[in-house]
Amino acid sequence: MTLKFPILPDPKNPRLTRPVSGADHTGAPVEIPVVEERPLTIYLNRQEIVTAMTIGDYPEYLALGFLRNQGMLRDDDVVTRVDFDEELETVVVRTERETSYEEKVQKKTRTSGCAVGTVFGDMMEGLEGLDLPQTEVRTSWLYALAHQINTIPSLYLEAGAIHGTVLCQGDTPLIYMEDVGRHNAVDKIAGFVFRHDIPVADKILYTTGRLTSEMVIKCALMGIPVLASRSGFTAWGVEIARQVGLTCIGRMRGKRFVCLSGEDRLLRDIDPASLPDEDRKHRRKSAQ
Amino acid sequence: MTLKFPILPDPKNPRLTRPVSGADHTGAPVEIPVVEERPLTIYLNRQEIVTAMTIGDYPEYLALGFLRNQGMLRDDDVVTRVDFDEELETVVVRTERETSYEEKVQKKTRTSGCAVGTVFGDMMEGLEGLDLPQTEVRTSWLYALAHQINTIPSLYLEAGAIHGTVLCQGDTPLIYMEDVGRHNAVDKIAGFVFRHDIPVADKILYTTGRLTSEMVIKCALMGIPVLASRSGFTAWGVEIARQVGLTCIGRMRGKRFVCLSGEDRLLRDIDPASLPDEDRKHRRKSAQ
Numbered sequence: 049m050t051l052k053f054p055i056l057p058d059p060k061n062p063r064l065t066r067p068v069s070g071a072d073h074t075g076a077p078v079e080i081p082v083v084e085e086r087p088l089t090i091y092l093n094r095q096e097i098v099t100a101m102t103i104g105d106y107p108e109y110l111a112l113g114f115l116r117n118q119g120m121l122r123d124d125d126v127v128t129r130v131d132f133d134e135e136l137e138t139v140v141v142r143t144e145r146e147t148s149y150e151e152k153v154q155k156k157t158r159t160s161g162c163a164v165g166t167v168f169g170d171m172m173e174g175l176e177g178l179d180l181p182q183t184e185v186r187t188s189w190l191y192a193l194a195h196q197i198n199t200i201p202s203l204y205l206e207a208g209a210i211h212g213t214v215l216c217q218g219d220t221p222l223i224y225m226e227d228v229g230r231h232n233a234v235d236k237i238a239g240f241v242f243r244h245d246i247p248v249a250d251k252i253l254y255t256t257g258r259l260t261s262e263m264v265i266k267c268a269l270m271g272i273p274v275l276a277s278r279s280g281f282t283a284w285g286v287e288i289a290r291q292v293g294l295t296c297i298g299r300m301r302g303k304r305f306v307c308l309s310g311e312d313r314l315l316r317d318i319d320p321a322s323l324p325d326e327d328r329k330h331r332r333k334s335a336q
Numbered sequence: 337m338t339l340k341f342p343i344l345p346d347p348k349n350p351r352l353t354r355p356v357s358g359a360d361h362t363g364a365p366v367e368i369p370v371v372e373e374r375p376l377t378i379y380l381n382r383q384e385i386v387t388a389m390t391i392g393d394y395p396e397y398l399a400l401g402f403l404r405n406q407g408m409l410r411d412d413d414v415v416t417r418v419d420f421d422e423e424l425e426t427v428v429v430r431t432e433r434e435t436s437y438e439e440k441v442q443k444k445t446r447t448s449g450c451a452v453g454t455v456f457g458d459m460m461e462g463l464e465g466l467d468l469p470q471t472e473v474r475t476s477w478l479y480a481l482a483h484q485i486n487t488i489p490s491l492y493l494e495a496g497a498i499h500g501t502v503l504c505q506g507d508t509p510l511i512y513m514e515d516v517g518r519h520n521a522v523d524k525i526a527g528f529v530f531r532h533d534i535p536v537a538d539k540i541l542y543t544t545g546r547l548t549s550e551m552v553i554k555c556a557l558m559g560i561p562v563l564a565s566r567s568g569f570t571a572w573g574v575e576i577a578r579q580v581g582l583t584c585i586g587r588m589r590g591k592r593f594v595c596l597s598g599e600d601r602l603l604r605d606i607d608p609a610s611l612p613d614e615d616r617k618h619r620r621k622s623a624q
Contacts, residue, residue, distance in 0.1 A: 066571045070596035073475070073608045078594060085549055085570035101549060101572075187361070208587075209546045209568025228548060228570055258497045260516060261373055261389060280497025282373035282516055283354045284389075299496075306366060308358035320361045 051244055055223045059206035064103055081207040085228050091140040092120055103203070103210070103227050106236045107132045110227075111139035113239030117266050119173060121242070174269050180293045181249040183273040185310075188318040190276060192219035193254055194300050202226060204256075213237050214254040215246075215272075221254075230257035231266075238270055248272045259285045259298050268292045274310075276300060281308055302326025339532055343511045347494035352391055369495040373516050379428040380408055391491070391498070391515050394524045395420045398515075399427035401527030405554050407461060409530070462557050468581045469537040471561040473598075476606040478564060480507035481542055482588050490514060492544075501525055502542040503534075503560075509542075518545035519554075526558055536560045547573045547586050556580045562598075564588060569596055590614025 058064070065081040072078045089099045090111045097120065102110055108130045115121040126144040133139075193216050203210050203226045211230035215223040215237050225236040234255065241248060252274040253267050259277050261284040267275045268288070275289070276297040286308045289296040295310030303323040307314055346352070353369040360366045377387045378399045385408065390398055396418045403409040414432040421427075481504050491498050491514045499518035503511040503525050513524040522543065529536060540562040541555050547565050549572040555563045556576070563577070564585040574596045577584040583598030591611040595602055 068569070068571060068574055068596055070594055071599045071602075072595075073591055073593045075604055080594060080596075082569050082571045082574060082596075085572040207568070209570060228546075258516075280495070281356070281370050282497060283356060283370045284373040286356055286370060303361055305361045306358055306368060307360075308356055308368075308370075311359045314359075316363055 053222045054220070055225075055240075056200055056221075057202040057204075057212075057224055057226050058105070059201050059203050061105065064105060064203055065207045083203060083207050083210050083228060087137050089136075089138045090114055091138060093140075093142055093146045100232060101228060102232050105227075106225065106239070107139050109225075109236045109239030109243065110232055111141050111239065112242055113235035113237065114232075115141055116238050116242045117235055117269065119269075127243070172265070175265065175288070175292055178268060178292045180268060180271065180273040182293065182313060183250060183295070184313055184315050185252065185274050185295055185297075186218075186315045186317045187320075189216075189219040189252070190297060190300065190305065191303070191318065191323060193221060193252065193276070194278070196221055197224065197254060200224065212254075212256045215241070215248075216252040216254055217250060222251075230255060231262070234263070234266055238266070241270065252276060255279075258282065259289070259296055261285045261288055264288045264294060264296065268294050274313075276305075281306075341510045342508070343513075343528075344488055344509075345490040345492075345500075345512055345514050346393070347489050347491050349393065352393060352491055353495045371491060371495050371498050371516060375425050377424075377426045378402055379426060381428075381430055381434045388520060389516060390520050393515075394513065394527070395427045397513075397524045397527030397531065398520055399429050399527065400530055401523030401525065402520075403429055404526050404530045405523055405557065407557075415531070460553070463553065463576070463580055466556060466580045468556060468559065468561040470581065470601055471538060471583070472601050472603050473540065473562050473583055473585075474506075474603045474605045475608075477504075477507040477540070478585060478588065478593065479591070479606065479611060481509060481540065481564070482566070484509055485512065485542060488512065500542075500544045503529070503536075504540040504542055505538055510539075518543060519550070522551070522554055526554070529558065540564060543567075546570065547577070547584055549573045549576055552576045552582060552584065556582050562601075564593075569594075 065083055067079045068082045069079045084103055085101050086104045087099050088102050088107055090097045092115055127141060128144055129142040131140045197214055204212055210226050210228060211233050212226045213233035214221045223237055223240055225233045227233040248271045251272050253272045254276045255263060256278055257263060258279040259281045261282060264285045265288060274295045278300050281298050289309035295313050297305050297307050299306045302325045303320040353371055355367045356370045357367045372391055373389050374392045375387050376390050376395055378385045380403055415429060416432055417430040419428045485502055492500055498514050498516060499521050500514045501521035502509045511525055511528055513521045515521040536559045539560050541560045542564045543551060544566055545551060546567040547569045549570060552573045553576060562583045566588050569586050577597035583601050585593050585595050587594045590613045591608040
């Protein structure tokens with residue numbers, strides 16, 4: 049199968065938003081596009097694993113990426129089939145080797161994203177001894193990526209209230225996924241990368257979400273050496289990033305950004321003074 | 337015990353933020369305050385329930401509110417003790433009646449906030465037959481609340497990358513909680529309300545987060561009749577709000593807002609044309 053990049057949001061897909069009527073601040077009737085939110089139950093072989101609330105696109109990648117990021121699918125697991133049933137709102141991932149994941153399902157960590165969060169197994173598992181490639185990042189790429197991501201037609205620009213995650217190479221966005229949960233968006237990228245065996249040592253992961261411990265861990269476990277965000281950091285996220293050698297750039301707004309991990313891998317090839325301030329029209333409000 | 341309102345954020349508490357060094361976009365060294373993120377393991381009697389990632393304040397309220405919002409503590413449960421152990425990073429909630437919650441722990445729903453989310457049991461449980469009080473909301477209160485919440489000293493204004501939830505009455509913020517996860521912030525409010533038996537029929541819940549199904553369900557199950565946010569909606573969130581008669585106001589920025597549920601309970605007592613646009617200084621960027 050030949051993959052055609054970039055893979056971009058499809059804001060005109062009628063399954064993903066719905067016009068909803070209400071009133072605005074003046075009392076005038078309005079009809080605004082609102083993102084959908086649907087349950088999707090993920091099975092691994094015969095085991096029901098989780099029900100995710102998702103916007104509903106790319107259910108197969110979401111399921112694969114979720115299982116991968118939770119350590120329930122290993123590198124050497126061979127996926128034999130992935131079946132999505134739209135009516136039943138289920139995805140079943142089948143692997144050659146069937147193991148009991150009951151123990152993993154027992155151990156839950158509620159993580160700090162915006163929702164109640166769960167990570168099965170030990171979140172930190174796999175980080176020890178992890179050595180990310182010392183990939184250099186040009187600051188001109190960061191600016192080019194942010195500009196493109198903020199202006200490419202997306203559900204965010206159409207309806208707001210959504211998170212985006214983008215797998216990038218150099219100054220080019222390759223795969224741009226959106227979802228109601230920021231972790232879903234990352235998981236879809238992880239599923240895509242796993243399914244199509246995309247090399248990641250030269251990639252940059254851009255997220256609209258904060259750089260919390262869980263986001264940093266996911267990025268590191270995927271093997272992606274650079275994580276960038278419009279949003280801020282948590283102290284533990286920074287600590288883990290430094291431990292595993294992940295370059296972490298946050299608070300990217302207009303010409304501004306802060307690098308709290310991997311500063312020595314930044315190649316400052318553009319003078320920020322030569323850049324305009326963030327255009328108000330393209331200032332991304334938050335998905336929150 | 338006499339409660340003294342308002343309960344406000346304590347941005348100067350040294351346990352909640354940490355100065356972290358890095359470099360800015362010009363390459364200049366910077367030191368910025370970054371919010372903490374710590375694990376907190378919640379027990380209900382002898383059962384380990386979950387490990388939450390939290391900023392670390394009000395662990396007792398977080399534990400109580402989490403258990404309450406997951407339906408693991410019922411209205412008629414009598415809490416005999418709540419013990420927080422800072423060193424072990426645990427909270428143990430003890431009740432008179434001990435039940436087995438194993439079945440609840442088995443059933444997980446990953447929810448759509450910004451992180452992987454888990455709800456034990458049936459999220460929709462308890463919504464059927466729920467009839468929220470038809471509390472009227474003055475639009476002047478909404479503006480007054482938003483202005484105060486955006487300007488009261490907070491961890492958000494100090495360090496960013498954090499969510500806030502505020503229990504309000506009329507035009508007055510009563511309890512303002514912050515946390516790395518928006519659901520933690522809501523759970524702290526729920527724990528406070530449960531612990532001190534605060535009446536809620538006349539309250540407004542303000543959140544910086546999106547009005548997703550889970551946020552709407554939590555607010556409704558707490559019995560609070562009005563939910564307001566700077567952020568947007570999901571279609572399912574709006575549907576549930578309409579079903580249970582919850583007034584839902586979103587996209588509150590400056591003089592603007594959108595009401596997608598409960599428009600007939602809004603008392604438009606102020607002309608938005610008389611209000612200034614949102615002051616750029618007080619425009620809240622997102623926690624994401």
